[in-house]
Amino acid sequence: MRQISRSRCRENLKSLRDVDAWCKAHGLRGTEGQRVVAKIVLDSRDYPDLDELRRRIATVSPRISLATVYRTLRLLIGLGLIERHTFQERPACYASALDKRQGHLIDTASGRVIEFQSDEIERLEGEIASLLGYRLTGHKLELYGEPIRAPALHRSQVRAPRSSRSR
Amino acid sequence: MRQISRSRCRENLKSLRDVDAWCKAHGLRGTEGQRVVAKIVLDSRDYPDLDELRRRIATVSPRISLATVYRTLRLLIGLGLIERHTFQERPACYASALDKRQGHLIDTASGRVIEFQSDEIERLEGEIASLLGYRLTGHKLELYGEPIRAPALHRSQVRAPRSSRSR
């Protein structure tokens, strides 16, 4: 299993030229609205939901409307640039599909999403599908869990106790 | 990998006494509405969506209202008796959680859902979670695929060809 290093995981679109070209190639205009929405989603590493996306978008172009956000997201999904995720019990969120990994582990305490890749599981999936008489066209693997070492581990909790030494 | 035999997969509640008792034990009344909704969902093997559920419920007790269906489903989910699934691109559907299997293969052609169990994958999931520092509390595995041999394979298509023998 490989965890995806967060630092180098998204191929941070060199400017937006890639997306722009990509859009154009697909009949999109690549207007400001589209570029801003695309850049924000593609550059986000944390699976923001719609509210959070709008907040981030607003810091760049406050005039982009809700409808435009939804419409652009739909376009980008159609192009296969981004994906919409609906993890258990939380609002839909969006993330780049460019560096698509097979699996997501959702930290039920913090909401954090960790991507991972297991070729082993991927192999088994294909095997299962074919045993059942199917050709695999898609898959979704979500793990839900809580951190093993104490909840959350805030910085303030890390301080060593007064007299006894924490092991 | 084990496919779940559809014929013996649900332990078809011997009458509704089980559920009834179970409900009572959890502070539910076990009124007609609750019993009917519970029985219908628990006995269904095909992941019916809300409309379909209401249709089936109506054949038994036509007066059960939409609100009651939703409320009862929520109660049953809370008790861990049933599960709500939201497979890609389709309306939410409900199924028993009593014979919970880890995996679902969704036939994108027919909409059919096939349950399976892979201890191998389950083991890997636990391994991955713990490598990432998490204790697994839940998981979801969905495979999407299309049938390999022609669509659907209806009974009428199974007939042997006129002159050559089908292997």
Add this chain to the structure above:
DNA sequence: GTAACTGCAAAGAATTTGCAGTCGC
């Protein structure tokens, strides 16, 4: 100029809730 894009407000779909009445124990 045309077709794609946009904002706004209204429409829709799915689900929940407030309320007053009903039912089981």
Add this chain to the structure above:
DNA sequence: GCGACTGCAAATTCTTTGCAGTTAC
């Protein structure tokens, strides 16, 4: 009688759409 359950209609939430105006090429 009390609290859980119910139907109904209204409310919420999330997302899409109609329309008229704007923009890019």
